[in-house]
Amino acid sequence: MELSIKNKSNLNKFKQFLTDNDIELFDFEMRISYKRLCNLSSEYKKQQKLTKLNLQKGGSKNISQKLKKMQRQHILHLISSLVSKNDTKTNWILNLY
Numbered sequence: 001m002e003l004s005i006k007n008k009s010n011l012n013k014f015k016q017f018l019t020d021n022d023i024e025l026f027d028f029e030m031r032i033s034y035k036r037l038c039n040l041s042s043e044y045k046k047q048q049k050l051t052k053l054n055l056q057k058g059g060s061k062n063i064s065q066k067l068k069k070m071q072r073q074h075i076l077h078l079i080s081s082l083v084s085k086n087d088t089k090t091n092w093i094l095n096l097y
Contacts, residue, residue, distance in 0.1 A: 021072050025079065033082040037063055040090070066097040 014034050018025060025033070041063040067075070074093055081089035 017067065018075075021075055023072070023075060023079070029079065029083050033079045036082040036085070036090075037067075040094070063094070066094055069097050 011031075011034055014037075015030065018030065044062055070078070070093075074096065078090060078093045081087075081093065
């Protein structure tokens with residue numbers, strides 16, 4: 001599941017991802033969390049490009065890969081932190097994976 005705000009089918013993939021994990025959200029919660037995940041995803045991509053330019057090894061996985069590995073409980077907490085715009089909690093959860 002590649003996150004991109006440009007493509008509506010990706011929103012449908014996000015809905016399906018939530019359904020596969022038995023997570024039900026109100027429409028506004030899903031859209032807010034999706035938009036903020038897309039913003040985070042673009043920030044991670046920028047960081048990876050800077051890492052490659054500085055010739056540093058390592059770097060973070062993209063957000064989609066992290067989501068696929070997350071337990072349901074962490075996905076729920078992540079969505080909650082995205083909706084409430086709790087960046088500290090969001091980053092903490094993403095750094096677990």
